[in-house]
Amino acid sequence: PKTPKGICGADADAIVARNLLRAVAAGSGCYIHIVENTALNLKAIGESGGAIKSPAALDRLAEHLAVGGATMHEKAANVANAVLADLYRPRYEPMKLTERMAYGPRYAKWEQLGILPGGAKSEVFDGVVKSSTNLNSDPVDMLMHCLTLGISTGLYGLAMTNLLNDVMLGEPVIRPAAVGLRTIDPKYINIMITGHQHSCFTDLQEQLVSPAAAARAREAGAAGFRLVGCTCVGQDLQLRGEHYQEVFSGHAGNNFTSEAVLATGAIDMVVSEFNCTLPGIEPIADKLKIKMICIDDVAKKANAEYARYDYRDREAVTEKVIAEALAAYKARRGAVAISIPENHGNDDTITGxxxxxxxxxxxxxxxxxxxxxxxxxxxxxxxxxxxxxxxxxxxxxxxxxxxxxxxxxxxxxxxxxxxxxxxxxxxxxxxxxxxxxxxxxxxxxxxxxx
Ligand code: SF4
CATH class of the missing domain: 3.40.50.2030 (Rossmann fold)
Structure with missing residues (x-):
């Protein structure tokens, strides 16, 4: 730096730690948003008697978290409520499931260091406050807060999300799978999905391969509907793809590959719910007449229609997606050139x-x-x-x-x-x-x- 301190007196350590904490709080907020929605979806399934894809995964998780329930659905709701209760605790109240989710010796070390997280959302909130102008200037304190956020994000945002998804979407099975642009079949009405919240697609996945939807697709001249995986939610669908072989064409690629996926011309719609739904796909979608629907406004694209997903409204959201995908297919096929590089990807990626x-x-x-x-x-x-x-x-x-x-x-x-x-x-x-x-x-x- 040209001067040892900023105009407010903050030194380089404080400035760097503050910027890091702000970035870590933002990242934590993203993953806590995901686990919150995932738990809300499980809660709704439990309370409404919806489909539990893996009762074994639910039994295992409930036992691990020491949560009971007279029926599978009560158990599902209780697990979800226990997770949500932790996320919504104030910062001065440690989350209760952390110890059960953590590796024992590491938990003891965290306790000794005083970095066990309070309510995950409150930890993010105070991380933002601390890193605002002329609040915290103690780099060690801010870095310790980063560690706390790392614990809540890793155990809840990542590990817990996957365990809850196993219950709702089925457990991973090791298998060879097709990947890359070659997985896109132009005979189908293709819906590319982007995001991180697989549990928001439970109903859509089932309905796209229902006899009624298949008949509507055939009427429009297509072989049916397919979900084309992209970004992390495509990776999730690939992980559990054993259970979705009919509706899932395969994982086409990652965040930046999404532009190439759309450029093939064979995608009729994008349904997004989180990152990474690149702003860079917007002009491609406009040019190639690809309908954009966003089901969670945290990832709302400027040219996307917003149809908020809530488990209770799932049938209406699914119908909206199907109707718009059919309309896009009819409007664009024949008017847009299709070119899919057949040699991109492979058919034997070991996944699950x-x-x-x-x-x-x-x-x-x-x-x-x-x-x-x-x-x-x-x-x-x-x-x-x-x-x-x-x-x-x-x-x-x-x-x-x-x-x-x-x-x-x-x-x-x-x-x-x-x-x-x-x-x-x-x-x-x-x-x-x-x-x-x-x-x-x-x-x-x-x-x-x-
Ligand atoms: S780039 Fe991929 S891994 Fe990273 S947040 Fe986006 S979708 Fe997830």
Whole structure:
């Protein structure tokens, strides 16, 4: 800096910590919004007697959280209420499920450090307050607040969201899946989905393949309806794709790939509910007559129609999507050129990995994996997770190259988010990628056929 302090007297440490806290609070707010809506959807399902796709997942989660219920639906509502009660607590009241969600020794360390989170929404709120002009100037305090937000975001925004989704949408099953632009079939009315809130699509997924919807599609000249996965919600649908083989065409790509997905001309509608619904897709949608519908206004696009999703209004939202998709299909097919690169992606990306499905795959024990690491044959596991980016060489270049380097050194890569979308489209999640791995990892992959 040109001067040691800003005009208000804040030093570089305070300024940097303040900016970091503001960014972390914003990120936490996003994921807490997701888990809040997910829990609200489960609560509504529980209270209205809606479909519970995996009673086993519900039993497991309820037991883990020590939540009871006389019926499955009561149990679902009670689990959702326990999560929501935590999210809505004041900041001075620690969330009750944190200890049950956390790894024991780590929880003890957090307690010792005094960074256990109070109500998750209040933690975000005070993070914003602290990082506002001339409030907190203690960098250590602000960085500790970042750690607290990391705990609530990781345990509730990420882990809890997935556990609740397992109940409503079915548990992941390991399987080979088609990925990339090749998954788009122009014979269908194609709806690209973007966002992070898979539980907002429960009804749409079922209804798009109902006999009534199929008949309406045929009447319009299409083979039916398909959901085309994009961004994190596409990744989620791929994860649970075993249960949605008819309606889900496959995960076409990650955030930046969404522009290319639309540019194929074969997408008739975009339904968005969260990030990353890039503003950059708006002019493409306008030019190619693609209807945009947003079901959560936190991700409202300027050219999208807003149809707020609430579980109680699901039938009306689903009907709106179907009717508008049919209208868009009729208006644009024949008027817009379609070009789908057939060689983009592959048909054998191994997907459906969860803690439970992976352990089952290994013979209901972690021992084979632990033994490989303990013997030194496999050097370890590295997470390459999160958003894709355009820096360091271009779209997905950094994560793809990093992953190649890691597997060459017999290191297993654990991937999630849009990084995963890039890695799979480049073939690094297919069995054929084994030949790029170091000798030990290659032998393991070839033996297991993954
Ligand atoms: S992983 Fe990142 S880039 Fe991809 S949809 Fe999620 S937030 Fe957006």
């Amino acid at each position: 990995i969860s803690e439970i499905s992976l352990k089952r795959f290994l013979g209901d024990s972690w021992k084979p994996l632990v033994d490989l690491i303990a013997s030194g044959d496999i050097k370890g596991v590295v997470g390459v997770v999160g958003c894709s980016s355009m820096v360091s060489g271009g779209h997905d270049v950094l994560t793809v190259e990093l992953t190649r380097q890691l597997i060459q050194r017999d290191i297993i890569v654990l991937s999630a988010g849009c990084s995963s979308g890039g890695l799979e489209n480049c073939g690094l999640m297919s069995p054929s990628a084994a030949k790029l791995a170091g000798p030990s990892l290659r032998a393991v992959c070839e033996k297991l056929g993954i």
